[in-house]
Amino acid sequence: MTRSSRLPRLLSALAAAALSFAVVSSGLFSPGPLAAAAPLQTAHSAATPDGLVSVEVSPSDGGAVEQSSITSFGITLTNGTDDDLPAGSLSLAVTTARITGTAALDTWLDTSGADAATTPTGTTVVRTIDIPELIAGQQYVVSGLDFTPPALGFDDADAWGSYGVSAGYTAGDTAAGGRTALVWRSQGQPTAASVALVAPLTVPISYGGLLDADELTELTEDDGALTTQLDAYFGEQIALGIDPRIIASIRALGTRAPQGAVAWLARLEAAPNETFALQYGDAEPAVQAEAGLGQLMAPTSFDFALDVADFPAVQPTDTPTPTDTPTTDPDGVQPSPQTVPSPATATDGASPTATPSDGSTPTPSPSETPAQPVPTVPTMAELLEWSYTLPSIVWAGGAVSDADLSVFTASGGAVAMIDSDNTSTSGQTLRASATAGTTPTLLVDHGLADSLSAAASATTDSAFQNAIADVNARAAAIGTEGSTGGTVVAVLPRAVDAALPALGDTVNALRSLPATSRTPLASTLTEPPTAVTLGAMAPNDDRVSDVRVLLDDERLVTEFSSVLNDPELLTGRERATLLSSLAAGWLPTAEGWGAAVTAQQERTDTVLASVRVTDSSRINMVGGEVSLPFAVRNDLPYPVTVVMQASPSNGRLSISGSVTQEIAADSRATVLVPVQAQIGNGDATLRLQLFSTGGQAIGEQSFVGVNVRADWEGIGAIVLALLVALLFVSGVIRMVLSRRAKRRALAASAGVAPDDDERADGEPPVESSPGRRETNG
Known part of the structure; x- marks a missing residue:
């Protein structure tokens, strides 16, 4: 009996039972930021173009349908518009023919440009459900829709593989719908698609170039991003691309590294997974090549993060240092050192230095100088060293060209792992092992990567089940394409900015997906490659x-x-x-x-801007030669050595040479610049520029105005000299007059006429009478 002939007999019974499974929940529509991006959630609204009416249909067990299984569907209708919707109905339909190949599956799942509410051609409606009125912002959840394989239309005559499911909703003039897929596992099913899983082990993209202790503590807590990833991947057949930043960050902290981070690193080292190195910081390699680099960038130094106090001193190997050199005997033979008994072991009262009874000269034993522990920090190579199990793989996530591959190879990359959308295909899924030109290449299946990302980042159970069903259906579609075999590479989400809430559930689900057969990545690298041509994706x-x-x-x-x-x-x-x-x-x-x-x-x-000349007010310069002070600020945590050069805007100032000065870390210093004023007064501007000792300009130029008063010094000196001369002459005159006055006073008191040279001007000389004798008394 065919599927189309037996299904009509089931419809009436199924429709009668449908309403008993309806559960209504209402509230404002606030989907999680990642859940809304699930690839199978499609919707449109004809009546309210500014809003969104969505229908999400999610099968249980990843959409896997077996002969003795029960498949349950959950359907979520959301009225994201501002208008109430009248009562309507929802029809669930299943395709009657298998979907072969991923191109056909993509066409089925893509409802853009088509009326998703219309029952697609080639499907049979398996249930119709009445939907009550939906007010604005309300969600209506239909759960418990259980189906046996016959109820879905499957029997042993149906081919193994993917079958489409459509959920169409109509309410008045509004129509919306969603689609998903099932995988029918009939007896004698063909071999499942061979899939090699790859997962990045990195930190959220908001973190910086090196992780500090607080960040590592947070990341390696029980619910931290790194712990969540390692818990999900540990021991699974998943190749891990490790961000070397994580390893270097933990080791660079030395004894300050959080114990949780140290334990996490030890656990990673013990993981049996295949491993390879990502670019440091998981930097995107293709965009570096497209920006003109001839080689991919790599870390240059971690000295900025290393403190010798965080690393225990290393005891060097002791080297014996002889204190006495044994003498050579006359025959030129150097005697071997003799054992000298210690005072505690000397017998018969003999001194330790006593001459042996045979008369030979004793040779002291060599003494060892204890070596002191030497502080040391790890080198960059030691911080980054890791025992990766796979060859160097350059994982590029965006557009890649042949020129980019040349840069990857020049950087030491043995294999380039790129998105399959970089290649133009004939409709069939390309297997992973390929060559682009002469470069060995791994192609990452774009559709599987999107579906796995949606599953791991899902915030609701319906979104998770929807995404896992997509993964399963894609794997089944790949397995039924009729290709010559080979492995496809599927990757888990890369470098998101939050912990993935459903990462562990996604990895668990991958273990039991019937359409996939897991294989190591190393085996994929040895498969015969297919020649591919790049260029389907254009760089941004x-x-x-x-x-x-x-x-x-x-x-x-x-x-x-x-x-x-x-x-x-x-x-x-x-x-x-x-x-x-x-x-x-x-x-x-x-x-x-x-x-x-x-x-x-x-x-x-x-x-x-961390080393700069600080702002300076206008300077009044008085004199012919002075040293003008300028402040230089160093905001770096390291000392710097700067050379300050100053140049005037005109000839009023003259500056010869530059000034070199060291400035301590996180401090400010004053640099004195010798300046000489030329003839003339006026305004001038000094242009200040800092340089390194090697002549490299540092920071921006600074300009300072100077009021030049070059002749004030000369005028002041003349005025001062005149004042000094005037004071000197005045002092001499006063002294002469004072002495004359004293002599006249003495002469007057003695009755003696003053000498001619002591008389006042115009006073006649005094003549003495002849023969007159002055006597006393």
Whole structure:
């Protein structure tokens, strides 16, 4: 009996029982940000173009239908419009023919441009359900819709593989619908699709270039992102692409590393999974090549994060150092050292240094100088070292060209793993093992990657079941394409910005999917490759332009770093943060990428402005030669050495040479610049520029106005000299007059006429009478 002939007899009974399974739940529609992106959730509204009426249909058990199984459906209708919807109905239909190949499956699941509520051609309605009135914002959940395989129309005559399911909803003028797929497992089913699973082991994309202790504590807690990933992947047949940033971050903390992070790293080391290294920070490699780099970027130094106090001192190997050199006997034979008894073991009262009875000269035994423990920090190679089990795989998530592959190879990549959408296919799924030109390549199945991402990030059970059913149906469609065999590569979500709520459930579900057969990635690499041509995906020109800007900023930081004695303290940090800013997780979101670029530019600008001449007010310069003070600020946590050069705007000032000065970490210092004034007064402007000792300009130029009063010093000196001379002459005159006055006073008191030279001007001389004798008394 065919499926189409027996189904009508079932419809009446099934329709009568349908309403007993309806459960209504209402409330405002607030889907999770990731759940709304599930690929099988499709809807449209003809009556309310500004709103959304959605229908989500989710089969149990990943859509797997077996002869003795019961398949349950959950259907969620959401009135996301601002209008109430009248009572309506929903029809559930199943295709009568198998869907062969992923291209046909994609066509079935894509309801855009078609009326999803219309029962598709080639399907049979298996149940019709009455739906009550839906008010604005209400959800209506239909659960417990159980079907036996015959009720869905399956029997042994039906071919194994994928079958489509349609749920069409109509209410007045509004129509919407959703689709999913089932996998019928008949007896004697063909071999399932061979799938190699790959998962990235990385941190959310919001983290920086090196993780600190608090971040590692959070990430390795019981519900942390890293713990969630390792719990899900440990021991599974899943190849792990490990972000080296995680390993380096834990080791760089030394004794300060959180115990949870140390235990997590030890557990990762013990994992039996296949492993390979991602780019540091899971940086997207293709966009680096497209931005013009000849080789992919890698970390340059972790010195900025290392503290010798965090690492125990290492005891060096002791080397015996002889204190006395044994003498050589006359025959040229060097005697062997003799054993010298210690005082505690000496017998018969003999001294330890006593001459042996044979008369030979004793030779002291060599003494050892205890070696002191040597503080040491790990090298960059030691921080990044890991025993990966797979060859170097460059995992590119976006558009990849042949030129990009050349850069991957030049960077040491043995295999390029790229999205299958980079290739133009004839409609059949390409197997993973391929060559693009001469480069060994692994093709990641694009559809499986999207479905697995939707499953792992699902926030509701219906969204999870919907996505797992998609994974199962795609694997079955691949297995029925009639290709020559080979493995497909499916990848789990890469570099999201939150813990994946259903990651563990997704991995658990993959163990039991009937349409998949798991295989190691190493085996896939040995399969005969298929030649492919790249070019189906075009690079994002805006993103490539942004990366070129970030690379230019990094070059500026490299030039700026010459102000340090150890430039790698800056360049190492800059490179690490730049790589984390290029994380592949930014590929799906233009808004998030723009924010990442802006944040990286702001970090770079902060570094470039960290050493600068602070603002200075206008200076009044009085004198011919002075040292003008200028303040220089160093916001870096490291000391810097700067050379200040000043140049005047006109000839009123003259400056010879520059001034070199070291400025301590996170401090401010005053630099004194010798300046000489030339003839003439007026205004001048000094242009100040800092340089490294190697001559590299540091920071922006600074301009300071100077009021020059060059002749005040000369005038002041003349005035001062005249004052001194005047005071001297005045003092001499006063002294002479004072002495004359004293002599006249003495002469007057003695009755003696003053000498001629002591008389006052115009006073006649006094003549003495001849023969007159003056006597006393």
